[in-house]
Amino acid sequence: MAMLAEARQWFEQWIGAVAVTVDGVAGRFMRRRSVELDENADGTFTARIAQAKDGALAAPVSFRLDQDAPLPQLSADWKAAFDGCRIEARLRSDHIVSRVLDFPSQAGDFLDGMIRAQVDRLTPWTAADAVFGWGPPQPIANDRIEVVFGATAAAKVDPLLRLAKTLGAASIAVSAPATGGDGVPLLVTLLDRPLRGLAGPAVPRLLRVGLVSAAATAAVCLLLNVYLGGWLQSRQEDLQHRISQRRAALRIDANGDGSGLGLLAKRKQTTPSSVMVLEAISRVLPDTTYVTELRIEGNKVQVVGMTQDAPSLIRLLEQSPQFTRATFFAPTTRAANESAERFHVEANISAYFGSGT
The missing domain is CATH 3.30.420 (Nucleotidyltransferase; domain 5)
Known part of the structure; x- marks a missing residue:
């Protein structure tokens, strides 16, 4: 029953998507009459037809x-x-x-x-x-x-x-x-x-033929799922078990004695510390920039502060080998009583910050 409900939901989404596509195509090739509606000083409105060809509608109302x-x-x-x-x-x-x-x-x-x-x-x-x-x-x-x-x-x-x-x-x-x-x-x-689609309520009727074929396809898919789903699931579980065993063997080979010291050393080299990120930020930002917030989440750093030229910070961060994909994550603003711009910048942190020696 759950699978039938999912199939019905998929059909409804498909109908809506096709209807939107039909509306968009029709909108390109169909020219709608345009009515200009101007507000008057007394709160009334005057309507007129743009390029009216009908004599009965030539005069505004x-x-x-x-x-x-x-x-x-x-x-x-x-x-x-x-x-x-x-x-x-x-x-x-x-x-x-x-x-x-x-x-x-x-x-x-x-x-x-x-x-x-x-x-x-x-x-x-x-x-x-x-x-x-x-x-x-x-x-x-x-x-x-x-x-x-x-x-x-x-x-x-x-x-x-x-x-x-x-x-x-x-x-x-x-x-x-x-x-x-x-x-x-x-x-x-x-x-x-x-306010309304160009195709109107006729779209579902036009799609009935497509729905019949789609329903037949869905029935075939349901049968395949019943007979083949269990076999495919067992094969997937077996492959996942073999992959897990292989990964465990590779970790033991890489560590030699399997003590995990190699993994710890590798993590130390590939995980940036907060102190090193702060030092790299201080080298990149100009003297006219003041940082009020610094957040490190995973492999990203977010910096909030005041500066004279916010767009130039993106270029400076991109030029640094410690940071990539610098961008603004919030709007840059300038208050009426402030001469500097308040910026919100984030960038990806390069995982490698030093040599292994």
Whole structure:
């Protein structure tokens, strides 16, 4: 029964994966109608069709939200236009928090984590209660990048999401105006979310033929497991027993008298001590760097502290023969009252720290 339950679960996952693939392929070749939804100063919204070809929908329509429904009610033509469309909503700047952030240029691959960790400091909301986004990074002086950040409360966007689902839209994107560091206005996308699959409920019906063949294959596999599973299990246990015996014999041959002194000597040479790791770290880091935390876990070392140039630490650690694969394991931050950057770096420790003599 457990095997049948696992097979059923696998079938369900397979159906979902194929459905997602069909949606992705269909999304590339199918063009959805786009409806632009602009927020007005009085809290109402104006909808217009991008590149409208239907004369009945050429004129925009305005409405307000009343319990997640448009008031006055939309005409039949507009309801049909919203069904399966992509809604591009643009909010006013009244309820938007906009900031211009700067980071080291090497932090471009970590912007999501670095910005998400600062949402509660940049806005009145936590990351869970806010909808936020940022524009493309722009290079500025001193090897740094500038990012335009925008956010609003999730309660401001939730009514639009419920409206889009009520009208049967396929997806919705919410953006807000912001101003870059050079004074150029731009739109920051706060949310871009699909609301339903393109293939729809027809996907499971299309997969029924595939399920029949898959069920036949599963039945054959179950029979093979019943008749051959026990034999394969016994063979595996026998091989594991022989491998264990062979490894024990090799250890005795390597140690000579089997006293284990050779293993202890080898472990001493291949296991880095905390003192040697600390000495290697002190030689690598520049004088302008201050370490506040040092953790050694297995073959990895994590260093936390303050420095003037956090990205350069990766290069210095990589150049050292004692460390490899140096990377940031947490965002690099700079507080308003601090001139240095707070870094979080980890690296693999080379197991060999000295000669055997």
